[in-house]
Amino acid sequence: MVSRVLVPMDGSEMSERALEYALEVYPDAEVTVLHVVGEPSPLWAEATSLALADDLEAAAEEHAQSVFDRAREIADAADGNAQFDTDVQLGHPVRAILDRADDYGTVVIGSHGGDLVDFLYIGNVARKIVNRSPVPVVVVR
Incomplete structure (x- = not known):
């Protein structure tokens, strides 16, 4: 029986x-809901704004x-x-x-995000989690 579940959420x-x-x-x-905020980078628009934050x-x-x-x-x-x-x-x-x-x-992870960019990026994340996770992974569509 599974007693602890990790659910990464990106808002999709x-x-x-x-x-x-x-x-x-x-x-x-x-259940733990995990949200990962990308480190500031010119390639990640949402995270770039974090680079300007004091904290x-x-x-x-x-x-x-x-x-x-x-x-x-x-x-x-x-x-x-x-x-x-x-x-976080x-x-x-x-x-x-x-x-x-x-x-x-x-x-337990979603198969991909909402639009084409998310599909390519998040779908890639889900695939990597499935391939590398030390515990079972459930991919939800």
Whole structure:
């Protein structure tokens, strides 16, 4: 029986479906919603704004808040008693997810993000997690 589940969420519909799945299939497990904020780089538009922040960790927490708010809405709709923890990591999504995966019984991840860029990027992330995870991975579509 899985007692701890890691659900990486990026704000996409597929990541929301992953959380819904995790809450339904593992109702008694400790669920952690992980949001990874990319390190500032010219290639990552959303993370570039973080480079201007005085407190990078506080800016990352603020950035993740909308994802966590949506996760709470999903948990409330699934079951009023659903509980989960949240975690924000800075860095590359694959590395951040894999660094945490060992502490969980499974990872439940969305298959890809919403648009073509997300599909190419996040789909690539899901594939790498499946190939490299030290624990079982459930990919939700």
